[in-house]
Structure formats: C-alpha cells, structure tokens
Amino acid sequence: MNSAMNRLFKKRKKSKSIYKFEETEIPSTDQGIMAHLDENLANIKEALGNPGDLAIREFKMGKPSLHKVAIIYINGLADKMIIGSFVIERLMENVHDSENIHPKEPSELFTYIKENILTVGTVEDITDWNKMLLSLLSGQTILLIDGYNHAIGCSAQGGELRAITEPTTEPAVRGPKESFVEALITNTAMVRHRIKSPNLRVEMMKLGKVTQTEVALMYVNGIVNDKLLAEVKERLDKIEADEIVGSNTIEEWIIDDFWTPWPTILKTERPDVVQGEIQEGRVAVFVDGTPTTLILPAIWIQFLHTAEDYYLRWQFASFLRFIRLVGFLITLIGPSLFIAFLTYHPELIPTPLLINLTAQRQGIPFPVFIEALIMEFTFEVLREAGIRMPRQIGQAVSIVGALVLGEAAVSAGIVSSSMVIVVAGTAIASFTIPHATMTDAVRLLRFLMMILAATFGLYGLGLGVIVLVAHTCSIRSFGIPYLTPFAPIILADWKDTLVRAPKPFLSTRPRLISQLRTKRTGTTQNLGPSSREHQTTNNQLKRDSNEP
Amino acid sequence: MNHRPITILIMLLSTVFLSGCWDRAELQDLDIVSAIGIDKGSDEVENRYMVTVQVINEGQIASGKGGGGAKEIAPVTTYSATGSTVAESLRKIAPKIPQELFFPHIQLMVIGEDLAKQEGIQDLFDWIERDSQFRTLFPILVVKNNTAKNVLKIVTSLEPIPSAKIVGGLESTQKTWGEFVMTRADKVIQQMSGNAALLTGVQIIGDPDEGNSLKNVQKISPPTELEIKGLGIFKKGKLQKWLEGDEARGAILINNEVTKTIVDLNCNKKKKGLSIDMMRSKTKITAKIKNNKPIIYIAVRSEGHISEVHCPIDLGKHKVIEKLEKQMEKELKEEILLALEAAKKEKSDFFRFGETINREDPKLWKKIKNQWDEEIFPETEVNVHVQAFIRRSGLRTKPYIK
Numbered sequence: 001m002n003s004a005m006n007r008l009f010k011k012r013k014k015s016k017s018i019y020k021f022e023e024t025e026i027p028s029t030d031q032g033i034m035a036h037l038d039e040n041l042a043n044i045k046e047a048l049g050n051p052g053d054l055a056i057r058e059f060k061m062g063k064p065s066l067h068k069v070a071i072i073y074i075n076g077l078a079d080k081m082i083i084g085s086f087v088i089e090r091l092m093e094n095v096h097d098s099e100n101i102h103p104k105e106p107s108e109l110f111t112y113i114k115e116n117i118l119t120v121g122t123v124e125d126i127t128d129w130n131k132m133l134l135s136l137l138s139g140q141t142i143l144l145i146d147g148y149n150h151a152i153g154c155s156a157q158g159g160e161l162r163a164i165t166e167p168t169t170e171p172a173v174r175g176p177k178e179s180f181v182e183a184l185i186t187n188t189a190m191v192r193h194r195i196k197s198p199n200l201r202v203e204m205m206k207l208g209k210v211t212q213t214e215v216a217l218m219y220v221n222g223i224v225n226d227k228l229l230a231e232v233k234e235r236l237d238k239i240e241a242d243e244i245v246g247s248n249t250i251e252e253w254i255i256d257d258f259w260t261p262w263p264t265i266l267k268t269e270r271p272d273v274v275q276g277e278i279q280e281g282r283v284a285v286f287v288d289g290t291p292t293t294l295i296l297p298a299i300w301i302q303f304l305h306t307a308e309d310y311y312l313r314w315q316f317a318s319f320l321r322f323i324r325l326v327g328f329l330i331t332l333i334g335p336s337l338f339i340a341f342l343t344y345h346p347e348l349i350p351t352p353l354l355i356n357l358t359a360q361r362q363g364i365p366f367p368v369f370i371e372a373l374i375m376e377f378t379f380e381v382l383r384e385a386g387i388r389m390p391r392q393i394g395q396a397v398s399i400v401g402a403l404v405l406g407e408a409a410v411s412a413g414i415v416s417s418s419m420v421i422v423v424a425g426t427a428i429a430s431f432t433i434p435h436a437t438m439t440d441a442v443r444l445l446r447f448l449m450m451i452l453a454a455t456f457g458l459y460g461l462g463l464g465v466i467v468l469v470a471h472t473c474s475i476r477s478f479g480i481p482y483l484t485p486f487a488p489i490i491l492a493d494w495k496d497t498l499v500r501a502p503k504p505f506l507s508t509r510p511r512l513i514s515q516l517r518t519k520r521t522g523t524t525q526n527l528g529p530s531s532r533e534h535q536t537t538n539n540q541l542k543r544d545s546n547e548p
Numbered sequence: 549m550n551h552r553p554i555t556i557l558i559m560l561l562s563t564v565f566l567s568g569c570w571d572r573a574e575l576q577d578l579d580i581v582s583a584i585g586i587d588k589g590s591d592e593v594e595n596r597y598m599v600t601v602q603v604i605n606e607g608q609i610a611s612g613k614g615g616g617g618a619k620e621i622a623p624v625t626t627y628s629a630t631g632s633t634v635a636e637s638l639r640k641i642a643p644k645i646p647q648e649l650f651f652p653h654i655q656l657m658v659i660g661e662d663l664a665k666q667e668g669i670q671d672l673f674d675w676i677e678r679d680s681q682f683r684t685l686f687p688i689l690v691v692k693n694n695t696a697k698n699v700l701k702i703v704t705s706l707e708p709i710p711s712a713k714i715v716g717g718l719e720s721t722q723k724t725w726g727e728f729v730m731t732r733a734d735k736v737i738q739q740m741s742g743n744a745a746l747l748t749g750v751q752i753i754g755d756p757d758e759g760n761s762l763k764n765v766q767k768i769s770p771p772t773e774l775e776i777k778g779l780g781i782f783k784k785g786k787l788q789k790w791l792e793g794d795e796a797r798g799a800i801l802i803n804n805e806v807t808k809t810i811v812d813l814n815c816n817k818k819k820k821g822l823s824i825d826m827m828r829s830k831t832k833i834t835a836k837i838k839n840n841k842p843i844i845y846i847a848v849r850s851e852g853h854i855s856e857v858h859c860p861i862d863l864g865k866h867k868v869i870e871k872l873e874k875q876m877e878k879e880l881k882e883e884i885l886l887a888l889e890a891a892k893k894e895k896s897d898f899f900r901f902g903e904t905i906n907r908e909d910p911k912l913w914k915k916i917k918n919q920w921d922e923e924i925f926p927e928t929e930v931n932v933h934v935q936a937f938i939r940r941s942g943l944r945t946k947p948y949i950k
Contacts, residue, residue, distance in 0.1 A: 342574075342575055343572050343573065343574065344571060344572060344573075346573070346575060346578060346650065346652070347650075347652030347653065347681070347683075351580075351582075351653045351655065354575075354580065354653060355580065355604055355606045355609050355610055356606075356609075356610045357575055358575045358576065358578070358580065358606040358610075359606035359607050359609065359610030360610070361574070361575045361576045362576055362606065362607055363576075364576065367574055368574060368575075451564065452564075455564050457571075457572075
C-alpha cells in the first residue's frame with residue numbers, strides 16, 4: 001500500500017520535450033526618421049510590409065515648387081474629408097500667397113506649417129520613428145518634409161464606427177437608452193456628459209506590446225481612495241502581454257483571485273452605471289474596442305442591483321431586489337434542495353405533496369440526481385445553442401427544446417413533470433440575476449451543490465453553503481471585502497443593498513470604498529412639503545369662502 | 549509536472565462519488581404508510597399482536613395521471629402480519645409488499661377494542677418513541693366494537709385515503725362540535741405514564757366486508773361508513789367504559805379542550821328550543837387542602853352567542869339574556885357533573901386532578917398517591933363553578949315567530 005502510494009505521488013522526471021522552440025522577438029524596425037523623404041517613405045513601406053491600405057500622397061509646395069512633402073495615412077482609419085480640406089488643400093494653395101513661403105531651411109517651414117497652416121484639431125511634433133508608426137496606425141495623418149527629420153502628426157481620425165445604440169445586456173425601461181460603443185473616446189465622452197466636473201479625471205495609457213490598446217482610467221478626484229487608485233495603476237502597469245483583446249483580458253490580468261467562481265469586477269455597458277459607480281469612489285477602466293467597461297472594486301451585492309433600481313420608486317425597487325435575491329438562491333440551491341428532499345428526506349415533504357411526487361415518479365427509470373443532471377445539462381445545451389445560433393434559427397432551437405425536451409420527455413416517461421418544473425423554475429430564476437458574470441458563476445456552482453445534495457443530502461448541501469459563504473467572505477476585490485457591508489457589518493451602507501432607501505436617505509457613500517468624502521447630501525434636508533408660508537392655512541380658506 | 553494536487557483532488561472526488569449513500573432511497577422505492585392498526589393476535593405469545601398497515605397507492609390518489617372515469621384500483625392497500633412485538637410484526641409484513649415501508653407519513657393509528665379491553669395498551673407505544681421514523685403527531689383512536697384491521701379496510705367517499713378522512717373528521721369535530729378531541733400520540737403516551745387515560749373512539753357503521761370494496765363509494769349513500777364516536781376511559785391501560793354525548797362533552801370541558809360547540813337551552817316552554825353557539829371556553833382547575841383532604845375547584849368561563857331560536861322571545865331585553873346565561877351555566881355544570889360521576893364510578897382520574905394536588909401540596913400527594921385512584925378520588929369533593937356569557941344574538945334580535 002505504502003509503496004503504491006509512493007509510486008502514485010512520486011514526482012515524474014522531467015522528460016525533455018522533443019518540440020523545441022527558439023523564442024524569437026517580434027520583428028521591429030527603428031531606423032529613425034531620416035532627413036531624406038524618399039528614404040523615409042521606403043522605410044515606412046518596409047516596416048508595414050507595404051500594405052494595400054497605406055495611402056501616401058506626395059506633392060511639392062511652395063513657389064516655385066521647392067519642398068517635397070508627403071502625407072501618409074491608413075485608409076479607413078483616417079477621415080479623407082478632413083485630410084483633403086484641412087491638410088492637403090491648405091498646404092497646396094495657401095502657401096503660394098503667403099509672404100513667408102520661401103524659408104530656406106526646412107525646419108523653419110516645418111514650424112510654419114505646424115503653426116500657421118494646418119487647421120486640424122491637434123498637431124504633434126514627432127521625432128521618434130516608432131512613435132510615428134504608432135500614430136500612423138492609430139489613425140493619425142503623418143506629414144513628412146524632405147530635408148527635415150521631424151514628422152507632424154495631424155489628428156484626422158475617422159472611419160466607420162458603430163453608432164450609439166440601446167443597451168442590449170442591461171436594458172432599463174425608464175433609464176437612459178444609450179450604451180457604450182467600441183470607440184473609447186465616445187465612451188469617455190458619454191460619461192463626461194453626465195459629470196461636468198473638473199474633478200472627473202481620465203488617464204489614458206497604452207497596453208499590449210503588439211496591440212497597443214488604449215486604456216482609460218476614469219475616476220472622480222477627491223472621492224476616489226488614492227490607495228485604490230495607486231493599486232489599480234500598479235496592477236495595470238504589471239500587465240506584460242502582447243495583446244489586449246477587450247476588457248476581459250484586462251479583467252483577468254488585474255483580478256485579485258482568479259480561482260474564485262465569483263466575479264470581483266463589475267462589467268457594464270451603461271454610461272449611467274459608470275457615472276453612479278465612480279461617484280461612489282470606484283474606478284472605471286475603459287478599453288478601446290470593447291463596449292464593456294470594468295468597474296472596480298465590486299462587491300457581491302452589486303451584482304444583484306440594476307440601473308433600473310434607481311429609476312423606479314424606492315418601494316418597488318426594494319421589492320425587485322428581494323425578487324432577485326430569491327432568484328439567486330433558487331438558482332443556486334433550487335435543484336439541489338429538490339434532490340436532497342426526494343432522495344434523503346421524504347419525511348420532510350408534506351404528505352399530499354409526497355403522494356403526488358411519488359405518483360409522478362412511478363416508472364421513471366433514472367434516480368432523481370441523474371434525472372436532474374440530464375435536464376439541467378439539456379437546458380444548458382439549449383441555452384448555448386440558442387445564443388450561438390443566428391436569431392431566426394435560435395427561435396427554432398427554443399421551440400424544439402420546449403416541446404421535445406419538456407412535453408415529450410414527460411409523456412415518454414423519461415423524466416417526471418415535477419423535475420421539468422424545477423429545472424424550468426431554476427432557469428427562469430437564473431434570468432433574474434442582472435449581471436451575466438454572476439449568473440454564470442451561479443450556474444456552475446449549482447452543479448456542485450447538486451452533487452453534494454445527491455451524496456450527502458441536506459447535510460451536504462448545508463456544508464456546501466457554509467463552505468461557499470466562508471469562501472465568499474475570504475475574497476476581496478481590490479482590498480474591499482467581497483461581502484461588504486454584510487461582512488464586515490457596516491449598517492450605514494445597508495440602505496442601498498437589500499433595499500433601496502429613498503435618495504435623501506442615501507446621505508453617505510459606501511464607507512470602505514470612498515473613505516475620503518463620504519457625505520453626499522446637504523446637512524439640512526427638507527423632506528415633505530416646504531415651509532408654512534406657502535401653504536394655505538385654514539383661516540385663509542375660510543376667508544376666501546366668505547368673500548362673495 | 550507535479551501531479552500530487554490533482555491526484556489528491558481525484559481521491560477526494562471519488563469519496564464523494566463512490567461513497568455508498570447508505571440512507572438514500574428513491575421515492576418510487578418507498579411504500580408510504582398512511583395508517584397503522586394494532587389488534588389482538590391470538591392468545592399465544594408468538595402471535596400476540598396483529599399489525600395492519602395501510603399503504604397508499606399513489607397513482608390512484610394523485611390527480612392528473614390516469615384521467616377520468618371510474619377508478620378500478622383501490623386507493624390504499626392493507627397488509628397484516630402477526631408477531632410477539634409490534635416491531636416484529638411490521639417486519640413480517642415485508643415479504644408481502646413490493647417495496648420498503650415508509651413510516652414518517654403515518655396519519656393515524658387505530659387500536660382494536662379486544663386488545664384495548666383484554667391486553668391493555670399501557671406498554672404498546674414504546675416503539676413509536678424509540679424509532680426515529682415515527683413522529684408522535686398522529687392521533688391514536690380506539691375502534692369501538694370492532695377490529696383495527698376492519699377499520700383500515702373501509703373505502704371512504706370524498707376523501708380517497710381512509711385515514712385522512714378519519715383525521716379530517718376528527719379535526720373538524722374538535723373544532724366545531726367539541727364532543728371528541730384529537731388524542732395525539734404524544735398526549736396519549738404522556739397519559740400512559742399515569743394510571744388513567746382518555747382516548748377517542750372510531751366505529752364502523754354497517755358491514756365491514758361490504759365496505760371493503762370500491763362499490764361502497766359508488767353509491768351516493770355509502771352502506772358502510774366510519775364515524776368518530778365515544779370517549780374510551782382507560783384505567784391502567786385497559787379500556788373500561790365508553791363515554792358519549794353530554795358525559796363526553798363534560799369530560800372535554802373539564803380538560804379545557806372545547807373550542808366551539810352548541811349548547812341547547814329551553815326556550816320559554818319549549819324544551820331545548822334555543823341553541824347557543826359557544827365560541828370560547830376556558831377551564832381552570834385548582835386544588836385546596838383542608839384537613840389533609842384535597843378539594844378540587846373547577847372554574848369554567850365560557851362565551852357564546854345565540855344561533856337559533858324556536859320561540860317568541862325578546863332577546864333585546866337584558867333580563868332575558870341574563871336568564872339564558874343562568875340556564876347555560878346550569879346546563880354546562882350538569883354536563884361536567886355527569887362526567888365527574890362517570891370518572892368516580894370507574895375510579896379513574898383521567899382529569900389528572902392528582903397532578904393539581906401534587907402541585908399544591910407535594911408532601912400530601914406523596915402520602916396519598918397510592919390510594920388516590922381507588923379510595924380517595926371517588927370520595928373527593930369537587931366544586932364546579934360555571935360562568936357563562938351570551939355576547940350577541942346574531943343578526944336578529946326578536947325572532948320572526950309571534
């Protein structure tokens with residue numbers, strides 16, 4: 001036995017792999033910007049591999065055409081209208097009439113063009129070769145002058161972008177109807193629209209060695225906790241990846257603990273959610289190319305909140321939050337409770353219900369657990385199939401699923417109708433959780449709970465829940481305990497967790513998240529009707545009625 | 549690569565998946581027992597008890613499946629076996645049934661009259677409390693003039709499970725009529741530790757064999773029916789006498805278990821021409837010691853309203869109501885005295901006056917404990933004081949009769 005165990009756990013000798021790779025660096029060129037224009041153009045073509053979408057426009061300017069100039073941009077990334085009217089046209093025509101058009105030195109001409117001629121938004125003096133390439137690939141238009149080793153980057157970005165549409169994953173009936181798009185600048189502007197404060201800070205950085213993805217950090221200065229901000233920046237700096245594909249890559253790089261099933265970063269596509277969250281002291285991370293914005297730190301209860309909560313009357317919003325919490329619990333332990341009761345604790349089921357359930361299960365060939373697994377698995381398959389299919393076929397999938405797997409399976413006697421009800425109920429309950437990341441976590445944990453319930457009954461289920469709660473208590477999101485404000489208990493923050501108190505009562509920001517400035521309302525609050533003078537008193541009423 | 553954590557994980561997982569799950573049972577592998585009946589087996593020790601179980605036939609009970617039409621299969625099935633103990637007899641049923649018996653959902657337990665009269669039931673309930681499968685929340689009834697086996701085989705109308713019918717009838721009787729109470733197992737077992745006990749009875753009206761057929765419920769008026777009837781007085785576990793009617797209600801009144809009932813009073817000259825709907829009643833029993841002799845005081849306070857009047861009487865007058873209240877007090881007192889008399893005659897203190905005395909004077913109780921049932925209780929003075937209140941006269945004051 002002992003030797004067997006030793007053999008089992010003995011470390012395997014590392015065998016040398018037959019597949020050997022030589023790590024090679026990604027090729028990069030750094031010739032520097034030359035004074036000779038033709039050489040520069042050739043170098044650019046070579047560096048980019050002479051692509052078809054590279055546009056180079058060479059022309060001469062000045063009278064008599066003295067200076068060779070070249071405009072370089074990438075088709076599709078640049079706005080040709082702007083380049084045509086505000087760069088090329090200006091350079092070709094206006095120069096003739098000016099007095100200062102015959103500078104001897106190309107450097108003087110360079111300064112003159114930069115300062116007097118180009119009528120685009122921003123103009124940049126570029127000396128570095130790589131920076132020039134990056135500007136070019138970011139959509140800027142590069143202006144090169146023969147005989148001078150500087151380049152001008154003109155901001156004339158354009159090209160086709162998706163228009164702002166209604167949010168699809170977080171729809172709200174009463175809230176604003178716009179959602180983020182892929183373009184980062186559009187997204188930050190949408191938040192800027194909402195917070196017109198000089199303290200709204202946007203910090204840009206480029207991440208990803210190859211992709212050079214633009215990432216923006218947004219927060220409200222004075223409300224955000226500086227330690228949090230420093231921590232976020234440090235984690236972002238640590239990212240050493242070649243490519244950043246959307247905000248999810250960033251999330252996985254900077255997350256506290258990637259073993260936990262719970263999401264510890266909130267994702268949203270709604271600008272109003274970002275507005276609300278950064279006003280509470282959180283940091284938003286925008287990533288160019290994704291409409292999904294990251295908000296951190298995120299705590300558990302946030303994943304049961306929706307933007308809609310703040311657009312409804314507080315009583316109803318609180319009721320909806322309760323519904324969502326129940327939906328969460330049903331999704332997590334609904335099927336496993338059913339399994340536990342039926343296989344281990346039939347004595348706990350009321351007699352008439354037990355008789356009913358037993359009658360349904362007559363002739364069912366599978367144990368409850370297997371039956372539940374089959375049904376849950378089928379549901380997950382259907383769901384996945386429905387999402388990946390084109391919309392028209394997706395409907396066919398759902399019809400087939402509902403008819404064939406629901407009704408037919410029951411009448412064929414393969415599953416009991418009560419199991420169909422439980423699985424369908426769980427599925428519907430899972431849709432009440434507003435954030436997809438949380439839904440996914442619960443969907444996975446549900447299977448774990450089912451296994452525990454099938455092996456140890458309610459005892460196992462109880463153990464599972466205890467372990468899960470303990471784990472949830474142990475994790476943090478950027479230093480904030482995940483179960484805040486329940487563990488640790490911060491009573492003041494409960495006003496906006498399970499219930500949503502009316503706005504005037506939400507006088508403080510969540511304490512752990514924004515420690516700098518927690519008060520967010522005035523000290524004197526006039527709730528209810530305003531002062532006496534404006535109200536009609538009884539005497540006045542009498543006097544009025546006495547008058548003829 | 550280091551495989552150790554993965555190996556340990558697989559071993560842990562296999563403890564989950566390969567463990568026996570020893571007490572796991574699928575619903576379809578259980579036979580839900582709805583009622584249990586215990587009869588006298590024979591005089592031999594090996595067959596002392598005959599135990600009958602009533603197993604629910606789920607497919608017949610649950611609606612939806614099977615659809616409409618006349619039922620051809622009985623909703624329940626009974627199986628019997630004999631043995632020297634109840635537990636043994638229950639196990640002996642196993643060869644006759646398709647699946648394992650499942651007891652937690654027992655709704656009723658009935659005891660045959662022969663067993664109750666001849667063998668006694670004092671020692672019968674140990675297994676109920678000892679076995680974790682049983683809950684002591686079902687009523688225990690004594691079958692009047694018949695066997696438990698016969699009661700369990702009667703097909704009942706309206707409620708397909710016979711035991712559910714009996715329990716339902718018992719509950720509504722206790723709620724609205726007050727003559728019989730739900731003698732729940734835990735209460736019965738508590739009573740068994742004393743000498744006297746009071747158990748509600750159930751009887752078969754009609755021929756039991758005719759009732760053991762679905763034809764019984766095909767008729768509008770079923771020839772064989774089950775009825776809650778009588779209060780059995782037990783002394784040292786043996787059935788002594790059946791109380792019925794006023795005696796029975798008096799006994800329940802003393803035990804403070806009446807919630808609602810109807811009391812008939814004389815209306816002017818018409819005998820029993822007026823009925824009071826008693827809504828609330830509370831009984832207090834106290835004991836006082838005088839000259840080393842206990843005296844029992846029973847104070848009853850009951851409230852009700854007039855529910856039916858058969859003679860012209862002006863209920864708007866205060867004096868009339870007062871008169872009726874006096875009459876009601878007298879009526880209730882008579883019922884209580886009847887019950888007391890019956891108890892004294894049987895020398896059975898099922899009102900548990902002994903405990904009241906024990907609370908009042910434990911030293912005296914220790915002295916008289918042994919002679920209490922036989923000698924002292926029948927001689928003890930019992931004072932009954934009844935207070936009755938008529939609160940309302942219903943939606944009418946004067947009756948329409950002139």
